[in-house]
Amino acid sequence: xxxxxxxxxxxxxxxxxxxxxxxxxxxxxxxxxxxxxxxxxxxxxxxxxxxxxxxxxxxxxxxxxxxxxxxxxxxxxxxxxxxxxxxxxxxxxxxxxxxxxxxxxxxxxxxxxxxxxx
Amino acid sequence: xxxxxxxxxxxxxxxxxxxxxxxxxxxxxxxxxxxxxxxxxxxxxxxxxxxxxxxxxxxxxxxxxxxxxxxxxxxxxxxxxxxxxxxxxxxxxxxxxxxxxxxxxxxx
Numbered sequence: 175x176x177x178x179x180x181x182x183x184x185x186x187x188x189x190x191x192x193x194x195x196x197x198x199x200x201x202x203x204x205x206x207x208x209x210x211x212x213x214x215x216x217x218x219x220x221x222x223x224x225x226x227x228x229x230x231x232x233x234x235x236x237x238x239x240x241x242x243x244x245x246x247x248x249x250x251x252x253x254x255x256x257x258x259x260x261x262x263x264x265x266x267x268x269x270x271x272x273x274x275x276x277x278x279x280x281x282x283x284x285x286x287x288x289x290x291x292x
Numbered sequence: 293x294x295x296x297x298x299x300x301x302x303x304x305x306x307x308x309x310x311x312x313x314x315x316x317x318x319x320x321x322x323x324x325x326x327x328x329x330x331x332x333x334x335x336x337x338x339x340x341x342x343x344x345x346x347x348x349x350x351x352x353x354x355x356x357x358x359x360x361x362x363x364x365x366x367x368x369x370x371x372x373x374x375x376x377x378x379x380x381x382x383x384x385x386x387x388x389x390x391x392x393x394x395x396x397x398x399x400x
Contacts, residue, residue, distance in 0.1 A: 209390065211337075219329075219337060219380055221390035232389050235293070268336055276343050277384020278327035282336035 176200030176281065178269045183286030190259050194286055196252040196269030201281075204247045207272035209279060210254045212265035220265075223254060224272070259290045294319045294385045296393035303398050311368040313396045315381030320361045325384040328357055328366045331395075332377045340379075341366060368398075376400055 182194040196208070209224040223233045223243040231243050242255040252269060266287050270279035295318040305311055315326070326344045329337035339348045341357035344364060354369040368375055381393040 211392075218395045219331075219382075219392040221382075221392060224389065234389070273339075273342060275324065276327070277325040277390065278339050278342040278382060279337075280339050280342070280348065282338070284336055 178271065178281060178283035180267065180269050180283045180286035183267065183288045185289045185291065186259050187292055188259055188261060188290055191255065191257045192259065192288065194254040194256070194267055194269075194288070196254075196283060198250045198252070198271070201271070202247075203245055203250050203252055203271075206274070208243075208245065208252045209270050209272060210243065210252075211268045211270055211279070211282075212263075213268070213285075214262075214265045217265075222267075225252065256288070259288075261290050263288060264290045294321070294383055294391050296381055296383055296391050298379075298381055298393035298396045300396060301394070303396055304400070305371055305398065306400065307371050307373055309371050311366075311371055311375070311398060313366040313368075313379055313381075313398070315359075315364045315366070315393050317362045317364070317383055319385060321383050321385055323360060326357075326359065326364050327382045328355075329380045329382060330375075330377050331380065337380065371398075373400075 179197045207226045210222040225243045244253045266285040268285045269283045271281040273280040297316045299314045324343045328341040331337045345357045356367045378395045380395050
């Protein structure tokens with residue numbers, strides 16, 4: 175079955191770090207561009223980061239310097255490292271697969287919830 | 293940043309009616325860089341339209357997309373009860389990367 179499963183969310187204190195994982199099955203993450211999108215409670219979708227086939231990465235300006243996206247081909251998994259957590263990072267984090275030659279994301283996971291609170 | 297502005301914020305219609313959702317981008321984008329998603333409560337987004345007008349696999353033909361440059365439209369020809377949800381447009385631009393609109397809530 176083709177799917178994405180995120181994990182690593184939970185309750186964290188401000189200033190701490192965490193790593194979210196996105197395990198893919200049914201396809202190869204290294205052959206696709208993969209992204210992270212977050213959604214704060216009751217709010218809209220915000221694109222966060224992308225990693226391309228050539229491992230080039232990009233981030234939304236608001237997270238540059240704190241977020242790092244990476245990929246482990248042997249585990250067919252994409253990661254999002256978040257450092258110096260802030261209350262405003264509280265959100266449901268979705269992993270998504272990009273569609274080649276187009277700019278959309280055609281496969282999404284169910285998301286993992288990150289709550290940042292003291 | 294390429295800002296996407298969706299209108300209206302909320303659209304109140306009845307089953308059987310036609311829905312027209314608008315998405316305006318602050319910078320012109322190419323035809324293959326505009327998508328529409330549907331999101332229902334407790335679910336991840338689902339892509340409906342990509343490349344401005346291409347229906348994703350399994351999407352009913354009552355959904356259609358159109359537009360160019362900075363103005364794009366999602367049309368639902370005859371609303372079904374399951375179509376009431378939040379809809380987002382999303383763009384890709386080589387320099388500004390990916391951006392979502394703020395969403396249009398389609399309610400009964």
